[in-house]
Amino acid sequence: MSFPWARHYEPKNPVMKWVDERLPLPRFVYNAIGAGYPVPRNLNYFWNFGILAGLSLVIQIVTGIVLAMHFHSSAAGAFDSVNGTIMRDVNAGWFLRFAHANGASMFFVVVYIHIFRGLHYGSYKAPREMVWLLGVVIFLLMMATAFMGYVLPWGQMSFWGAQVITGFFSAIPVVGDWIRIWLLGGYAPDDATLNRFFSLHYLLPFVIAGVIILHIWALHIPGSNNPTGVEVKGEQDTVPFHPYYTAKDGFGVGIFLILFSTLIFFYPDYLGHPDNYIPANPLSTPAHIVPEWYFWPFYAILRAFTADFILPAKLWGVLAMFGSILLLFFLPWLDRSPVRSANYRPMYRVAFWVLVADVLILGWCGGSPAEPLYVIISQIAAAYYFAHFLIIVPIISRIETPRPLPNSITEAVLGDEGGSRITATAATA
Amino acid sequence: MTSIFFRSIKFLIGAGFVFVLLLALLGSITGLINEPPKQTAEQALHKHPKELELASNGPLGKFDTGQLQRGFKVYKEVCATCHSLHMISFRNLKDLGYSDAQVKKIAKEWAIKQPVFDEKAGTWGERDNLPSDRFPKVYYAGTGNPPDLSLITKARHDGAAYVHSLLTGYGEKPDPAVAAKFPEAMKTPEGMHFNPYFANLNIAMPPPLVSDDQVKYDDGTRATIDQMAKDVSAFLVWTAEPTLQKRHQAGLAVVIFLLFATGLAYGAYLTVWRGMKH
Ligand code: HEM
Numbered sequence: 001m002s003f004p005w006a007r008h009y010e011p012k013n014p015v016m017k018w019v020d021e022r023l024p025l026p027r028f029v030y031n032a033i034g035a036g037y038p039v040p041r042n043l044n045y046f047w048n049f050g051i052l053a054g055l056s057l058v059i060q061i062v063t064g065i066v067l068a069m070h071f072h073s074s075a076a077g078a079f080d081s082v083n084g085t086i087m088r089d090v091n092a093g094w095f096l097r098f099a100h101a102n103g104a105s106m107f108f109v110v111v112y113i114h115i116f117r118g119l120h121y122g123s124y125k126a127p128r129e130m131v132w133l134l135g136v137v138i139f140l141l142m143m144a145t146a147f148m149g150y151v152l153p154w155g156q157m158s159f160w161g162a163q164v165i166t167g168f169f170s171a172i173p174v175v176g177d178w179i180r181i182w183l184l185g186g187y188a189p190d191d192a193t194l195n196r197f198f199s200l201h202y203l204l205p206f207v208i209a210g211v212i213i214l215h216i217w218a219l220h221i222p223g224s225n226n227p228t229g230v231e232v233k234g235e236q237d238t239v240p241f242h243p244y245y246t247a248k249d250g251f252g253v254g255i256f257l258i259l260f261s262t263l264i265f266f267y268p269d270y271l272g273h274p275d276n277y278i279p280a281n282p283l284s285t286p287a288h289i290v291p292e293w294y295f296w297p298f299y300a301i302l303r304a305f306t307a308d309f310i311l312p313a314k315l316w317g318v319l320a321m322f323g324s325i326l327l328l329f330f331l332p333w334l335d336r337s338p339v340r341s342a343n344y345r346p347m348y349r350v351a352f353w354v355l356v357a358d359v360l361i362l363g364w365c366g367g368s369p370a371e372p373l374y375v376i377i378s379q380i381a382a383a384y385y386f387a388h389f390l391i392i393v394p395i396i397s398r399i400e401t402p403r404p405l406p407n408s409i410t411e412a413v414l415g416d417e418g419g420s421r422i423t424a425t426a427a428t429a
Numbered sequence: 430m431t432s433i434f435f436r437s438i439k440f441l442i443g444a445g446f447v448f449v450l451l452l453a454l455l456g457s458i459t460g461l462i463n464e465p466p467k468q469t470a471e472q473a474l475h476k477h478p479k480e481l482e483l484a485s486n487g488p489l490g491k492f493d494t495g496q497l498q499r500g501f502k503v504y505k506e507v508c509a510t511c512h513s514l515h516m517i518s519f520r521n522l523k524d525l526g527y528s529d530a531q532v533k534k535i536a537k538e539w540a541i542k543q544p545v546f547d548e549k550a551g552t553w554g555e556r557d558n559l560p561s562d563r564f565p566k567v568y569y570a571g572t573g574n575p576p577d578l579s580l581i582t583k584a585r586h587d588g589a590a591y592v593h594s595l596l597t598g599y600g601e602k603p604d605p606a607v608a609a610k611f612p613e614a615m616k617t618p619e620g621m622h623f624n625p626y627f628a629n630l631n632i633a634m635p636p637p638l639v640s641d642d643q644v645k646y647d648d649g650t651r652a653t654i655d656q657m658a659k660d661v662s663a664f665l666v667w668t669a670e671p672t673l674q675k676r677h678q679a680g681l682a683v684v685i686f687l688l689f690a691t692g693l694a695y696g697a698y699l700t701v702w703r704g705m706k707h
Contacts, residue, residue, distance in 0.1 A: 041705065041706075041707045042707050043707075080516070083516060083579075083580060084515075084516045087670070087672070088516065088521070088671060088672070094670070094672045094675075094676060095676075095679070098676075239705065239707075243701045244701060244702065244705070247694075247697050247698045247700075247701040247702070248698050248701075248702070250694040250697060250698065251691065251694040251695050251697075251698045253694070254687060254690055254691025254694045254695070255691060257687050257691075258684060258687045258688065258691060261680065261683050261684050261687060262680075262684065264680070265488075265676055265677065265679060265680020265681075265683060265684070266488035266677070266680055267488075268676070269583060274583060274584050274585055274586055275584070277580045277583040277584035277669075278576075278580075278584045287628070304450060304453065305449065305450070305453055306453045306456060306457060307449065307452045307453035307455075307456045309448075309449050309452055313453070316449055320446055323446070330439070334439060371466065372457060372460065372461045372466055373461075375457050376454060376457045376458060376461070379450050379451075379453050379454040379457060380450075380454065382446075382450055383446070383447045383450040383451060383454070386443050386446040386447055386450075387443055387447050389443070390439045390440065390442055390443025390444075390446075391439075391440055391443040391444065391447075394439055394440070413706050413707055414706055
């Protein structure tokens with residue numbers, strides 16, 4: 001790590017010393033998540049969610065690998081292998097399956113909070129743009145992985161979800177239908193589709209793991225941001241990651257596991273859709289095709305485009321849906337305010353909370369049937385979503401007068417004892 | 430000129446999306462005014478399932494094996510002619526409290542046999558069911574497709590409560606005033622049956638439970654239509670997830686352990702941070 005006061009690894013154990021001299025892996029871990037990584041002392045609980053995201057990925061990989069040992073990747077056998085063999089005959093198979101299905105939901109809850117943490121505290125700004133960009137890549141990969149995973153049990157929603165999502169590609173002019181057939185390996189989802197989705201669903205989490213390593217590597221160059229958004233000025237501003245944040249993360253992991261276990265053991269089907277307990281039937285379309293809850297905001301944006309204007313409505317919808325995520329890549333350059341934390345940005349702070357409400361409203365519309373009232377609400381909410389990132393935030397960053405910042409993290413933490421120009425928000429942040 | 434264009438490109442893209450959305454919004458609103466959504470027959474006449482109290486309900490629910498045995502009897506004597514139970518093996522019935530010998534007997538006497546292919550003759554024959562067999566497939570010649578019932582309580586909103594209401598809902602006639610507004614929907618097609626709990630109101634399944642004591646219970650419980658419907662619904666909760674009770678018990682132990690461990694972790698956190706303002 002870059003701070004000059006970072007502690008250096010001195011192996012006490014002769015075995016570790018021997019290893020470290022030949023392969024400095026112990027040193028690497030020590031500097032990444034051990035006492036060798038100095039971290040701002042004032043991080044709040046929102047900084048637990050990075051570790052929790054990492055833990056979620058590990059849980060998905062471990063449960064997923066065991067599930068794959070019993071899964072039959074064929075249109076004829078997939079549903080029975082999941083709902084028959086795994087749920088009934090494999091030892092603790094029901095636990096693995098419910099843990100994996102609900103683990104995906106926990107992963108998205110955690111990552112959404114992690115992303116909004118970044119939006120609130122300006123973690124996407126210089127010098128952490130690369131951390132943010134890699135984060136958006138991870139998010140896209142997660143969405144692809146989760147979508148393909150949901151197809152694997154080959155229930156009604158699996159099949160019709162695959163049908164609808166791959167149908168997006170047929171909105172592309174001229175070559176659209178051809179691309180769709182190429183992606184599916186046929187005219188409709190079938191064995192070829194299921195097998196390629198299984199193959200990719202197994203592969204992508206390891207790609208995600210690789211990108212997370214880059215994400216953390218990039219983070220460790222400037223070090224973590226913090227609730228004041230003020231950069232670390234000296235040693236008194238930081239504490240070593242271990243034991244301070246390992247202890248705090250340990251507590252966070254406990255809370256996470258309690259909530260996760262409550263879902264798995266007591267409400268395992270709460271977040272799922274009953275139709276996915278019906279085997280896929282290409283001849284019977286479900287009354288309402290809805291994706292998993294974590295896609296709802298984007299599904300609402302897709303369905304909000306109902307007017308043909310130069311381009312067909314469907315193509316607008318698909319462009320907007322992908323655009324709504326891709327524009328996150330440009331955020332570091334859309335928001336030009338030098339102040340990071342929303343705690344010191346009175347206008348941005350309001351816009352942030354309106355955005356949170358807006359995304360929740362989009363999610364609620366996306367999970368509801370495409371009835372006129374919901375469509376109208378999603379049209380307003382989707383318009384606000386784009387306006388937030390492309391119009392409101394760029395304008396705010398020009399016209400807003402930020403509140404005075406504390407001189408340092410330590411000053412903010414010690415409040416009256418340490419400094420003069422501290423606002424009430426800064427002290428509580 | 431171009432530099433202004435490039436500087437404003439974000440506003441232009443943003444304004445583009447917002448403009449198309451406002452156009453679409455205008456379309457939706459005029460559509461709504463010109464053609465206000467009409468209440469459909471399904472919305473007006475469909476009923477939500479009645480509450481159903483079962484021992485397996487709730488986060489710590491357990492199976493009532495007596496009830497499951499009665500439910501199995503209803504399934505066997507009434508539903509099994511039309512509906513399969515393909516995710517269940519005969520051996521699983523031991524969970525309901527049957528002995529090995531009883532399970533063997535149930536399998537052997539099961540009316541529908543296991544199909545076997547004679548490799549030499551190239552023809553299909555039959556053999557008796559074994560405890561290790563799944564319940565055999567059922568072929569049904571009447572109107573409609575009876576779904577496999579193994580997962581039915583997970584495959585419908587409100588699960589067991591829905592099945593119970595469906596089975597006991599045939600007699601429930603709609604409010605005549607409301608029904609009069611939908612004369613088309615009230616014409617039950619040939620071979621179909623009106624049932625307000627079914628999604629599109631007319632179901633191909635003829636009322637399966639028609640009279641009290643249709644099934645003879647061995648444990649002295651009075652076999653009213655409502656009781657049989659309840660018992661078979663409870664049984665179908667078991668078929669959908671035979672490990673439900675195990676899940677609840679394991680969950681209790683896991684959550685208690687985690688509460689304890691998290692308490693310790695919180696203590697460790699306080700100890701580590703003692704004296705460090707943050
Ligand atoms: C699989 C998903 C992810 C994992 C495992 C992960 C992991 C981590 C970890 C361990 C940290 C350091 C601890 C912390 O600050 O919380 C971190 C920081 C960060 N992550 Fe992620 N992350 C993931 C996804 C994302 C996504 C989707 C984004 C944004 C689109 C993102 C943006 C950031 C940013 C900006 C930081 C720097 C935070 C700061 O110091 O303020 N991450 N991530």
